[in-house]
Amino acid sequence: MDMDRTKRVQLIDGLRGFSLAGILIANMLIFQYGLFGETEPQLFGIEGADLAFRSFLFIAVVGSFMPIFAYLFGFGMVKLADSLTVRELRPKWHLARRFLLLLGIGMLHATFLWEGDILTFYGMTGFFLLLFVGRKPKTLLIWAVLLMTVMGALGLTPLDPAETGLGSSAHTQNYVLHSRDVYGTGTYAEIRSFRNEVDPFGEENGMFLLFAVLFAPILIAPMFLLGMRAARIGTFDDPQGMRRFHRRRAAVFIAIGLLLKAYGMLAPQLGGAGLPGLGLGDTVGGAILSLGYIHAFALLYAGVRRHRLLPNFEAVGRLSMTNYLMQSVIGTTIFYGYGFGLFGRAGVFVGTVIALAIYAAQLWLSPLYLRRFRTGPIEYVLRVWTYLSWRGRPKTRKLRPPSSEERSRVS
Incomplete structure (x- = not known):
């Protein structure tokens, strides 16, 4: 493996x-x-302070790290497709199988464990992204900008929650109040039944839910497409040589993203609920801020020395699917009634401390796991299904024997 590829990986x-x-x-x-x-x-x-800290999280964290995962999903999709092409295998066929299993894992995750699953959307979006496999970087950029512009236009329109019936509707508030009791004290069976059978919207908003399910993969596609483009143009092939590139984009994107998200979060709290553009923080601000975080993190690899924690981050990343699902197992056990029952009781700040403690444990355990095993269990299942090989590796294309005509030409 050459040095540039090692650093990129x-x-x-x-x-x-x-x-x-x-x-x-x-x-x-x-x-x-x-x-x-x-x-x-x-x-x-x-x-009080907990509410202020919640606002900080919604500005700096919520909606700004999941797009990074989407970006890397697109990046890895291109790298996998290129690898399969070199082996003369069919990239779209292998990718479709991968997305199908991802969709299945996500549906199981959402049905039996936790309602906040994103793997289902990733699997759905993957099939949409198959349209862009093999496309030129310029094409990927144009589509990403076009879709992000559509999202920005949606965010420019003043939106009155009372008109949508979402979030502030009496039906949804009753649902939340009911969930507080069920999730905090219920058994596993009661919580699963509530999550899968009780309607949080009400009949008047059923069409909105259908619209959201059908179009959500398209609306989050820009970050996937930008990740695919980054793989095509070699954005991360030479972190040291592109130090200035990453520094400038980190500064610009982080500033714009924070401003948009802060405006959307703080303006309504200060009496500006009817101002235009409040939705920009949700529709494009999070994606822009995530791009800033991506370029800022790349700067850590632009120096001569490696930070001591970087290998730990890399180990967590190599086990990303397994670690993501384990976070759900641990989080629901801590807060749901069949575990410690802290649902709605710990507070925002204490909850964040708990999250950091869980992640610190993953930072410590992931390298230890990789000393004994090459890949995580979920990652292994994905590889086996993608390649239809128990070894979890792409099959080598069998070369057909030359025909008599080809042998005669050689001789």
Whole structure:
């Protein structure tokens, strides 16, 4: 393996591991308050310093680390497709199998464990992204900008929650209040039944839910496409040589992303609920901020010396799927009634401390695991299914024997 490729693989693994830290902190709000309760702090008595810290998390963390995962999903998709092409295997066929299993794992995750699953959306989006396999970097950029522009246009329109019936509707608030009791004290069977059978929207918003399910993969596609483009143009092939490139983009994207997200979060709290563009923080601000975080993290690989924690981030990243699902197991056990029952009781700050403690354990345990095993259990299953090989490796294409005509030409 050449040095540039080694550094690129290390950087991508490290970035994937780093993103899981922010994903866990953001998900801790859902573990503790529910998918719909995290936006209803008044129903859980969140106030004062805890409310201010929640605002900070929604500006700096929530919605800004999951896009990094999406970006790396697109990046890895291109690298896998290129590897399969070199072996004269069919990239789209292998990728489709991978996305199908990802979709299946996500549905099982959401049905039997936790409502905040994102693997289902990733699997759905993967099939959409098959349209862009083999496309030129310029094409990928144009589509990413086009889709992000559409999202930005949606965010520019002033949105009155009372008109949508979401979040602030009486039906949804009753659902959240009910979830507080069920998740906090219920058995596993009761919680699973509530999660899968009780409607959080009400009949009047059923069409909105259908719309969201159908179009969500398209709306989050820009980060996948930008990741695919980064793989095509070699954005991370030479971190040291591209130090200035990463520094400038980190500064610009982080500043713009924080401003958009802060505006969307703080303006309504200061009496500006009807101002235009409040949705920009949700529709494009998180993605822009995530790009800033990506380039800022790349700067850690631009120096001569490696930070001592980088190998740990890389180990977490190599086990990203396993670590992500383990976060769900641990988080639900801590907060749900069949575990320690801390649902809605720990507080935002304490919940964040718990999240950091869980991630610290993964930083410590992941390298130890990789000393004995080459890959994680979920990663191994994905590889076996993708390649239809128990070794978890792409099959070598069997070369056909030359025809008599070809042998005569050689002789």
